[in-house]
Amino acid sequence: xxxxxxxTCLTDTYYPRVGRAVVAILEHLGHExxxxxxxxxxxxxxxxxxxxxxxxxxxxxxxxxxxxxxVVVTPSGSCAAMIHEYYPxxxxxxxAYAERTHxxxxxxxxxxxxxxxxxxxxxxxxxxxxxGHVTYHYSCHLRALGMTDEAVRLLQQINGIxxxxxxxxxQCCGFGGTFAVKYPEISxxxxxxxxxxxxxxxxxxxxxxxxxxxxxxxxALHRExxxxxxxxxxxxxAEGLGLLENDV
Amino acid sequence: MNQHTTRSQFIANVRAxxxxxxxxxxxxxxxxxxxxxxARLTSSxxxxxxxxxxxxxxxxxxxxxxxxxxxxxxxIQLLDELHVTKLVIAVxxxxxxxxxxxxxxxRNIAVPDWRGDRAMAADFxxxxxxxxxxxxxxxTGSIVYRGDAGHGRGxxxxxxxxxxxVRPADIVPDLLDWTRRIDDVHHTQLPAAQTIITGPSKTAxxxxxxxxxxxxPGKVVVLLVNP
Amino acid sequence: xxxxxxxxxxxxxxxREGESILFPSLPYHMHDRNRRAVHxxxxxxxxxxxxxxxxxxxxxIFADTFGPRYDSLRTLAGQIKQHTLDHLDxxxxxxxxxxxxxxxxxxxxxxxxxxxxxxxxxxxxxxxTACVKSKSMVTEETHLLPxxxxxxxxxxxxxxxxFILQIDHDVPSHIVTPMIHKDRYDTAAAFQRELGAPYTTDxxxxxxxxxxxxxxxxxxxxxxxxxxxxxxADSGSLVICTNEGNATFCVTAPRVHIAFVGIEKLxxxxxxxxxxxxxxxxSSTAQPMTIYTxxxxxxxxxxxxxxxxxxxxxxxxNGRTKILADEKMRETLRCIRCGACLNACPVYRKVTxxxxxxxxxxxxxxxxxxxxRGLRNYKDLPYASSLCGACGEACPVKIDIPRLLxxxxxxAVKTGLAxxxxxxxxxxxxxxxxxxxxxxxxNALSGPVLRAMADHDGYISxxxxxxxxxxxxxxxxxxxxxxFRGWWKQNRRNL
Numbered sequence: 001x002x003x004x005x006x007x008t009c010l011t012d013t014y015y016p017r018v019g020r021a022v023v024a025i026l027e028h029l030g031h032e033x034x035x036x037x038x039x040x041x042x043x044x045x046x047x048x049x050x051x052x053x054x055x056x057x058x059x060x061x062x063x064x065x066x067x068x069x070x071v072v073v074t075p076s077g078s079c080a081a082m083i084h085e086y087y088p089x090x091x092x093x094x095x096a097y098a099e100r101t102h103x104x105x106x107x108x109x110x111x112x113x114x115x116x117x118x119x120x121x122x123x124x125x126x127x128x129x130x131x132g133h134v135t136y137h138y139s140c141h142l143r144a145l146g147m148t149d150e151a152v153r154l155l156q157q158i159n160g161i162x163x164x165x166x167x168x169x170x171q172c173c174g175f176g177g178t179f180a181v182k183y184p185e186i187s188x189x190x191x192x193x194x195x196x197x198x199x200x201x202x203x204x205x206x207x208x209x210x211x212x213x214x215x216x217x218x219x220a221l222h223r224e225x226x227x228x229x230x231x232x233x234x235x236x237x238a239e240g241l242g243l244l245e246n247d248v
Numbered sequence: 249m250n251q252h253t254t255r256s257q258f259i260a261n262v263r264a265x266x267x268x269x270x271x272x273x274x275x276x277x278x279x280x281x282x283x284x285x286x287a288r289l290t291s292s293x294x295x296x297x298x299x300x301x302x303x304x305x306x307x308x309x310x311x312x313x314x315x316x317x318x319x320x321x322x323x324i325q326l327l328d329e330l331h332v333t334k335l336v337i338a339v340x341x342x343x344x345x346x347x348x349x350x351x352x353x354x355r356n357i358a359v360p361d362w363r364g365d366r367a368m369a370a371d372f373x374x375x376x377x378x379x380x381x382x383x384x385x386x387x388t389g390s391i392v393y394r395g396d397a398g399h400g401r402g403x404x405x406x407x408x409x410x411x412x413x414v415r416p417a418d419i420v421p422d423l424l425d426w427t428r429r430i431d432d433v434h435h436t437q438l439p440a441a442q443t444i445i446t447g448p449s450k451t452a453x454x455x456x457x458x459x460x461x462x463x464x465p466g467k468v469v470v471l472l473v474n475p
Numbered sequence: 476x477x478x479x480x481x482x483x484x485x486x487x488x489x490x491r492e493g494e495s496i497l498f499p500s501l502p503y504h505m506h507d508r509n510r511r512a513v514h515x516x517x518x519x520x521x522x523x524x525x526x527x528x529x530x531x532x533x534x535x536i537f538a539d540t541f542g543p544r545y546d547s548l549r550t551l552a553g554q555i556k557q558h559t560l561d562h563l564d565x566x567x568x569x570x571x572x573x574x575x576x577x578x579x580x581x582x583x584x585x586x587x588x589x590x591x592x593x594x595x596x597x598x599x600x601x602x603x604t605a606c607v608k609s610k611s612m613v614t615e616e617t618h619l620l621p622x623x624x625x626x627x628x629x630x631x632x633x634x635x636x637x638f639i640l641q642i643d644h645d646v647p648s649h650i651v652t653p654m655i656h657k658d659r660y661d662t663a664a665a666f667q668r669e670l671g672a673p674y675t676t677d678x679x680x681x682x683x684x685x686x687x688x689x690x691x692x693x694x695x696x697x698x699x700x701x702x703x704x705x706x707x708a709d710s711g712s713l714v715i716c717t718n719e720g721n722a723t724f725c726v727t728a729p730r731v732h733i734a735f736v737g738i739e740k741l742x743x744x745x746x747x748x749x750x751x752x753x754x755x756x757x758s759s760t761a762q763p764m765t766i767y768t769x770x771x772x773x774x775x776x777x778x779x780x781x782x783x784x785x786x787x788x789x790x791x792x793n794g795r796t797k798i799l800a801d802e803k804m805r806e807t808l809r810c811i812r813c814g815a816c817l818n819a820c821p822v823y824r825k826v827t828x829x830x831x832x833x834x835x836x837x838x839x840x841x842x843x844x845x846x847x848r849g850l851r852n853y854k855d856l857p858y859a860s861s862l863c864g865a866c867g868e869a870c871p872v873k874i875d876i877p878r879l880l881x882x883x884x885x886x887a888v889k890t891g892l893a894x895x896x897x898x899x900x901x902x903x904x905x906x907x908x909x910x911x912x913x914x915x916x917x918n919a920l921s922g923p924v925l926r927a928m929a930d931h932d933g934y935i936s937x938x939x940x941x942x943x944x945x946x947x948x949x950x951x952x953x954x955x956x957x958x959f960r961g962w963w964k965q966n967r968r969n970l
Binding site (some may be wrong): 250253254255257258259261262263264265266268269271272274277279280282283285286287289303307358362363364365366367368372375387388390395396400401402405417422423424426427428430431435436438439440441442443444445446447448449450451452453454455457458459461462463464465 | 521525528541544547548554555558559561562563564565567568569571573576577578580582583584585589592596606633634635636639652653654658659662675678679681682685686689690693694707709710711712718719720721723724726727730738743744745746747748749750752753760762763764765766767768769771772773774775776778779780781782784790792796797799800839849941966
């Protein structure tokens, strides 16, 4: 199928390799990937901070930019959740968009959700192989998408991988967008709790499928001088399929 | 008393907050139905006696059993075991009253009359309270105590031990079944106090350490009289 | 045991700076208390152990009992509460009629002051001098104890946690587990100092000391005060749930009983009560039921031996109609005060209850405190959340807590409380995202600046405002050398 990639602003700017991995995997699975060039941001930062008019403008933009798309895939759980959870509220009073909002939600998938629920991928059959010890960070916004252990199930299909679950796995890493800047003392305590749990697993790589969580956790790991690498599941799978060089 | 907000002022404020000025027609207000498929945990098809016994034990009640004919013997053994010398008894909780009073007299177990004393002096002196129950709930392992003329509220609350006699006929499957009974009773007929008891009095306020017998009895014995 | 009088002057509880913990000067700012709490390792460890255990326990007990029906049960409970709120005038009228027919005297308090005044007047009229009280959030809200003390009515909290807090001049920090922030050593010291009890740190023995002390109080008390978990409109009943049995004592031993109940506690009928009883204790402490569920439908009947001669219920508004009138926020009144959102909240675990500067803490407190006491006064609270959603998922009546926190933030923005600087920043930020070219331009300008600040790993250790807070706590990744967009343009055709 023809898949439109919504890369998200953070992945575009900070984690371009994740985007390349997503493209490589989707193409490997036989899809055509397009990148609508008009895209910028879903409006989540504005919405969560209370700037709802600005967020609604960006929501309308998103719907326009992806108007022609059949299927939209994004490698960030929180941006997908923003669309699914809050676009209806933002645009319900806008007759020009109310109906299109639902169509947009219907066709928009978080990357892992797409692989498991739509594509029903089996990484064993694809001979995905990745030698290393990983743990997995559950991003909170997956809750809004009704997602639970999809990523873990994929990880367990990878040949040669060692997986250790994270303690307090459902506890937020403390990113929360502007929360991390408005309440650094709380956010900092939360992310140190998370890195302590990561260290406890003795994994060398932590899988994190959200740009915001990634910046937060990677920033904390770096501050602590930790050797643990942070990767998106797309990077791991692309490496496991030989589509991207393992950069570790 | 000073002038305080009146009922009509109070209700008018609530009504105004809801954007209305007139009362609703009662018949038009229908609360959501409670769907058993959603809310029920135990149904009449389940083995109610066993379910009740298992759940009562799991919430920390001491479940003992005896056949009806062995009730006196079992009870006396239990009182011996618990070193009970002073016992308050709810009216009608033990059927063979003369048989019991004879047994109590022989063992020097005092059975003071607690009735008519709002200060519950006998309850504060007693080692145990012996009662029957108004109902028992299999779902949660609870017993329901109904305070009335023959059932002082202090009996199940004040002494360190509460012995409750439960018969299979007392047991309803689910909380839903018991609360629906309340709905069926005209409100003016309701007893002033009903207490659903689901274990011995307990607290975990100090560092989450479980301690029983905080204010109420530290031990609740359920004596299940089952043929 | 000696009886000291100074424990009756509790509720003056202050922070180190002499500020009231639950009633600070307004507007309240959270940061000072947050900073102190996050570095109090002993406090954080204790609160984490307690909240995590309850959160895990809650999930397990619902999985073991209702399984996949848990979500439908929460939906049903939310619908029942919402229906009752939407028709609250109707159900209040019904409740009052039925309760009065049962012999209960119902009183109406528009605010905290009036609620306390009614209580004091009843107590004085009935010549009560000694009061035993069970735990009630509404009486914390109305600040009842000082009002009773002022007229010389000695009042003792009987919930073990509240009792310990009272004699130690402290205040609750959790809706359900009020002394979650204190330990056995604090308790031992307070019992020795205030009750003259022998020093022991054994929870069993400490509880025993409290039991003996309070039994005497129950016997002497002529006034019992409680809150109420539910009011059943159809039967006119007051429902009180406790584990210790202290509320049962308070509503049995003294001759006069007064219950403070917020108007949001109404439910239509006893059948609905079953739904909430199934949810309350499981959500709260992972128990199938609280140990004691008292259903009080009037004063003692003439033939009854024990029980109160008078039962008064004070229906308390105190800001609730304001929330009721606010259609978006009305659902916050569904709350049954189970504490599950506090136990699930990672922010609560790090800052603990007193950082919220109000009677209600945690996620639900961050919603209702600004509603009760003014968003202007508590504008910090709705932002003190990472919006992780754990609270909404834990709520047994499906209050959409994250969405409503965002709603309060948007009100702060609309009313200018969020500040001009922030608004300018967000206007500029949003403007840069309105076109792909402005977005690219903004990144093209900021990227090199940020990369220049970074170390060779690509991390910034000291960022300029407004991101200084970020790098106080962790490093900030710098933008990648080449964006995804740049890579696509280089490697693919359709851009």
